Amino acid sequence: xxxxxxxxxxxxxxxxxxxxxPEPVIYIGMGxxxxxxxxxxxxxQVHETISKExxxxxxxxxxxxxxxxxxxxxxxxxxGFPRFSFNNVDEQKTIRLLTEFLNGEExxxxxxxxxxxxxxxxxxxxxxxxxxMLKNQxxxxxxxxxxxxxxxxxxxxxxxxxxxxxxxxxIGPEGIIDEIKKSGLRGxxxxxxxxxxxxxxxxxxxxxxxxxxxxADEGDPGAFMNRSLMEGDPFALLEGMVIAAYAIGxxxxxxxxxxxxxxxxxxxxxxxxxxNDLGFLGKNILNSGFSFEIRLKEGAGAFVCxxxxxxxxxxxxxxxxxxxxxxxxxxxxxxxxxxxxxxxETLATVPNILRxxxxxxxxxxxxxxxxxxxxxxVGKVRRAGLIEVxxxxxxxxxxxxxxxGPIKPFKAVQTGxxxxxxxxxxxxxxxxxxxxxxxxxxxxxxxGLIVMDEHTCMVDVAKYFLKFTSQESCGKCVPxxxxxxxxxxxxxxxxxxxxxxxxxEILENLAHTVKNGSLxxxxxxxxxxxxxxxxxxxEEYLEHIENNRCPAAVCRDLVEYRVIKxxxxxxxxxxxxxxxxxxxxxxxxxxxxDLSKCIKCRACYEICRFxxxxxxxxxxx
Amino acid sequence: MDxxxxxxxxxxxxxxPQKDKSxxxxxxxxxxxxxxxxxxxxxxxxxxxxxxxxxxxxGVATFYSQFKFNPPGRHSIRIxxxxxxxxxxxxxxxxxxxxxxxxxTGETTEDGKFDLDRVACLGCCALAPVVKIDNTIHSxxxxxxxxxxxxxxx
Numbered sequence: 001x002x003x004x005x006x007x008x009x010x011x012x013x014x015x016x017x018x019x020x021x022p023e024p025v026i027y028i029g030m031g032x033x034x035x036x037x038x039x040x041x042x043x044x045q046v047h048e049t050i051s052k053e054x055x056x057x058x059x060x061x062x063x064x065x066x067x068x069x070x071x072x073x074x075x076x077x078x079x080g081f082p083r084f085s086f087n088n089v090d091e092q093k094t095i096r097l098l099t100e101f102l103n104g105e106e107x108x109x110x111x112x113x114x115x116x117x118x119x120x121x122x123x124x125x126x127x128x129x130x131x132x133m134l135k136n137q138x139x140x141x142x143x144x145x146x147x148x149x150x151x152x153x154x155x156x157x158x159x160x161x162x163x164x165x166x167x168x169x170x171i172g173p174e175g176i177i178d179e180i181k182k183s184g185l186r187g188x189x190x191x192x193x194x195x196x197x198x199x200x201x202x203x204x205x206x207x208x209x210x211x212x213x214x215x216a217d218e219g220d221p222g223a224f225m226n227r228s229l230m231e232g233d234p235f236a237l238l239e240g241m242v243i244a245a246y247a248i249g250x251x252x253x254x255x256x257x258x259x260x261x262x263x264x265x266x267x268x269x270x271x272x273x274x275x276n277d278l279g280f281l282g283k284n285i286l287n288s289g290f291s292f293e294i295r296l297k298e299g300a301g302a303f304v305c306x307x308x309x310x311x312x313x314x315x316x317x318x319x320x321x322x323x324x325x326x327x328x329x330x331x332x333x334x335x336x337x338x339x340x341x342x343x344x345e346t347l348a349t350v351p352n353i354l355r356x357x358x359x360x361x362x363x364x365x366x367x368x369x370x371x372x373x374x375x376x377x378v379g380k381v382r383r384a385g386l387i388e389v390x391x392x393x394x395x396x397x398x399x400x401x402x403x404x405g406p407i408k409p410f411k412a413v414q415t416g417x418x419x420x421x422x423x424x425x426x427x428x429x430x431x432x433x434x435x436x437x438x439x440x441x442x443x444x445x446x447x448g449l450i451v452m453d454e455h456t457c458m459v460d461v462a463k464y465f466l467k468f469t470s471q472e473s474c475g476k477c478v479p480x481x482x483x484x485x486x487x488x489x490x491x492x493x494x495x496x497x498x499x500x501x502x503x504x505e506i507l508e509n510l511a512h513t514v515k516n517g518s519l520x521x522x523x524x525x526x527x528x529x530x531x532x533x534x535x536x537x538x539e540e541y542l543e544h545i546e547n548n549r550c551p552a553a554v555c556r557d558l559v560e561y562r563v564i565k566x567x568x569x570x571x572x573x574x575x576x577x578x579x580x581x582x583x584x585x586x587x588x589x590x591x592x593x594d595l596s597k598c599i600k601c602r603a604c605y606e607i608c609r610f611x612x613x614x615x616x617x618x619x620x621x
Numbered sequence: 622m623d624x625x626x627x628x629x630x631x632x633x634x635x636x637x638p639q640k641d642k643s644x645x646x647x648x649x650x651x652x653x654x655x656x657x658x659x660x661x662x663x664x665x666x667x668x669x670x671x672x673x674x675x676x677x678x679x680g681v682a683t684f685y686s687q688f689k690f691n692p693p694g695r696h697s698i699r700i701x702x703x704x705x706x707x708x709x710x711x712x713x714x715x716x717x718x719x720x721x722x723x724x725x726t727g728e729t730t731e732d733g734k735f736d737l738d739r740v741a742c743l744g745c746c747a748l749a750p751v752v753k754i755d756n757t758i759h760s761x762x763x764x765x766x767x768x769x770x771x772x773x774x775x
Contacts, residue, residue: 033745036758068747222704224744259650259687260743300646300685303741317645319684376746378705384747414704448746450704464707468741474684577765579720601717602710603764611765 004166004286007278008157015158019077024057024102027075027083029146031064031231032263033224037071038090045094046074055098063232065146067133068385073146075115076101082116085128115147133383136402138364140372141349142388145232150267153274156235162280164351168243169288173203176247180350182358184370189215189306189343190416190445191521192369192434195350198340201330202248205338210250213334213341214241215311216257216264219303220417221468223448225374226344228386230257230264233348234271238294240347242285243354245292248340252293256311259298268296303418303472307520308333308341310474321474322520343446345374365391369433379414379450380406389432396428399451408453412537416445418465418472419525421532422458441532443525457554458537459544462530463491469526480523483514487530494541495555497548504534504541553620556600560621565590567617574604574618593618629655630663634670642671649682658689686741694729694736696774698754703742705749710763714750715739717764721771734774 018025026046030039043061050057065073070087076097077083086097086109093109100107113128120127129135148155156162168176181196202210214237218226230237241253257265272294275281283291297315304310305320312334314320333339349371353361362370369391375398378384382404389398395413399405412422415432421442423430430436434444452461470484487510490503511527518524534541543549550558563574563583568590575583575591582598585591593604608618633651637644645667652663659682668675682688700715715726722730722737729736745751748760752767759770 032743032758033748033760036745036748036751036760071748218744219741220704221702221707221742222746223742224746227744260740298647298650300650300687301741302685314646315643317643317647317681319681378746378749379708386747417704448704450708450746452708456708461708464704472741577768579717599716599720601720601764602713603717603768606763606765610763 003279004162011154011157011161014154018058020079021058021077022079024055024079025077025083026057026059026098027062027077028059029064029071029073030061031228032261033068033228034064034071034073035263037068039072041091042072042074042089042094045091046098049095049098053099055102057098057102060149061151062148063145063150064228064386065128065232066137066142066228066386066388067131067383069133069383070112070385076111078102078104082114082122084111084114084125087112132404133385133387133402136393136397137388138372138390139388140352140361140364141229141236141345141374142232142386143352144236145228145386148233150232150234151270153235153271153278156233160355161235162239162351164354165239165242165280166286167354168246169286169290173247173249176243176354177203179354179358180247183353183361184358184365185346185349185353185361186369186434187343188345188349188373188446190419190443192444195342195346198330198342199244199247201328202250202338202340205331207338209252209337210248211334211337211339212241212245212248212250212253213308213311213315213339214253214255214344214347215306215308215341216255216261216344217299217306217311218258218261218344218446219306220419220446220448222378222414222450223376223417223446225376225386225447227261227264229344229348229374230261231267234264234267235275236348236351237344238268238271238275238281240350241294242281242292243350244340244342244347246288246290248338250340251291252295254295254297254315254334256297256299256305256315259300265296265298272296302474303468304474304520304522307522310520311341312339319474321476322522324519345447366431366433368435373432373444373447375447375449377403377449377451380408380453380456381451382407391433392431394429394431395423395449398432398449399428403451406451406453408455410451411454411456412452412458412461414442414450414452414461414529415448416443416525416528417448418469419443419521419528420445420448421528422452422461422536423532424536426536441535442528455552455554457495457550457552458533458540459491459495459550460552460554462533463488463495465529466491466526469522473522473526477517477519477523479514479517480519480526483510483517484523484526486510487514487527491530494544495550496557497544497555499541499545501545503545504538508534559600560595561593561598561600561605562619562621563591563593564617564619567614569613569617571613573607573612577603577607579603626656626660626662627666630666634666637670639670640672642673642677645671645673645678645681646685649678649688653688657693658691689727691727691729691736694733696735696755698735698737698752698771699740699743700737701743701745701749701751701753702739703744703746703749705746706742706751709749711750713764714752714762714767718767718771721768735771
């Protein structure tokens with residue numbers, strides 16, 4: 001194992017000399033979301049300014065640290081100082097940071113926080129980890145995200161990378177499975193099956209050829225935990241895969257990843273090459289005699305491929321249709337061989353468990369749900385982003401303390417994507433773990449948490465999910481194929497103001513049939529959004545059915561756009577943007593809106609709120 | 622047969638073993654990457670190479686939302702309809718853009734400038750609603766902002 005020590009020493013040297021770099025170091029958060037908020041423009045601007053001003057500095061890209069509402073994020077590390085983080089940076093701010101802040105001039109640009117390992121104040125600047133969004137988090141699987149350069153294996157090694165693998169190779173497959181069982185780790189893809197047990201089944205299955213598959217087909221709309229993790233710390237997932245493969249006895253592994261995640265694919269490819277070069281992948285890993293190779297398979301856009309048997313069919317080059325189980329993939333999976341499938345987060349947690357011990361990991365979380373879980377906290381919430389908290393944290397703490405709550409009054413939170421449910425205010429003190437959420441009618445799912453406020457229509461949300469599941473249903477079994485379509489039709493009727501009271505009963509009946517009669521998880525959980533919204537938000541359904549009214553003013557057929565004459569200043573902004581000429585009127589006089597021409601496109605409403613003089617003269621009721 | 626399409630397809634097929642249909646999806650992805658859509662000619666070539674029927678290939682290709690069978694426009698517009706984008710008004714964007722361009726999802730404008738489609742989730746949920754035009758993701762979109770951005774494309 002001398003080889004590992006040499007590699008480690010070199011990596012630690014590189015990491016330390018980066019911290020003590022005699023010239024400034026600039027770090028830019030370049031995850032997909034950072035790039036979408038303009039990080040690539042900042043990257044360009046930084047290079048332009050340092051070459052123009054002849055500044056000697058090192059520029060690095062890092063992954064996403066999580067608080068998306070602060071992006072783009074730029075960190076500056078001056079010699080002798082830790083990294084200082086600056087939020088919502090634009091081109092102008094970048095130029096000022098590189099001139100004023102770097103020169104030590106007294107500047108109005110104050111960093112949001114520092115990233116030193118000590119949390120104490122430095123130069124009057126608080127720790128970044130004491131930000132309201134970050135201070136209640138427990139970062140285990142996300143510990144490297146936003147900190148290391150995801151394209152440099154030495155950064156990962158310097159921060160205890162591959163120590164878990166080293167221990168795994170020492171204690172052997174049985175030892176690994178014992179340690180995982182001790183940790184209480186359960187599948188992070190949503191169903192929560194104990195990981196140690198799953199590995200044991202596959203290890204004990206007969207067959208020489210075994211496969212390991214990582215499910216990176218993060219299909220839940222509204223969830224991006226796996227994307228961010230793979231973009232920010234691809235090595236953690238890959239190290240976890242090597243450990244899992246060694247435990248079950250597989251020599252080939254696949255990562256089934258969505259083609260919609262090009263950056264994650266690119267970073268995984270780079271990471272795999274670097275691991276091969278240093279002997280953490282490939283033949284005879286760290287002289288243990290164990291060999292393992294990883295192949296990437298890009299998914300082609302089918303939600304049902306998140307189901308394990310459908311995923312296997314897709315890797316085999318067929319339509320991604322599930323089949324009935326048993327036999328479970330652990331005995332007969334890819335090409336008929338024993339196959340173990342785990343989610344990205346599950347596998348990326350494994351190195352931490354091996355390194356720190358199963359008992360350590362089991363110290364987090366609740367009695368039945370151990371450890372931490374990442375969530376994509378989005379929707380109508382002030383501080384949106386990616387978070388990691390111990391299992392058992394209450395929804396209130398997540399949404400209000402970490403997320404800052406919605407701006408308008410809270411209405412609901414949706415967990416578990418299209419398979420989950422909408423929970424009302426009374427569930428805010430519910431601890432988030434597998435059992436509690438299932439009991440409330442929702443599911444843990446992969447970790448999307450979508451906050452909804454009074455401007456969200458719950459019938460419309462149910463319709464949205466059923467539209468999704470009916471389109472994504474593979475069509476193999478009748479309850480799912482026809483059931484979801486019929487449910488969708490009834491929901492469409494209700495949102496058009498044509499619903500009847502008896503529809504509610506039919507909906508519930510149908511929902512139970514689909515739930516009980518479907519072949520795979522997609523159909524079995526597809527009715528959850530309907531059942532939970534009827535259960536917890538029945539009055540909204542009744543309002544649509546009995547009064548033809550959408551209280552949130554979302555359902556297009558039930559709302560009208562109106563110009564409030566008293567407020568309208570006649571600035572003509574709305575007249576100019578209306579695509580159908582529905583709004584008319586001379587300058588400086590209240591405008592008219594012809595409802596027969598209005599297509600309810602929202603252009604006038606938006607322009608009035610953001611660009612016009614009055615600001616609120618157009619209402620949707 | 623279109624010679625150009627046939628040549629690019631053949632050069633892709635040469636990288637994959639014959640008769641191994643487990644590579645079908647990867648082949649389709651590679652062909653679409655080059656030609657921007659799956660033409661009947663390309664599917665014919667793949668069918669010969671893998672020794673599977675055209676209908677089998679169509680069966681697989683139409684199952685996945687990624688594959689297109691019409692030539693796309695010069696710029697592709699993808700409206701994200703993930704949950705976060707839906708809650709923040711993604712549907713309004715789609716409707717507004719449909720009436721602005723006078724096309725439906727899966728179609729291309731008559732002048733060949735834009736093609737329009739929906740996408741289940743781009744994973745940029747905290748910046749919702751988002752729209753992807755070619756390879757750029759535009760965040761926190763509104764109907765007005767999107768129209769202004771589209772005006773900037775040739």
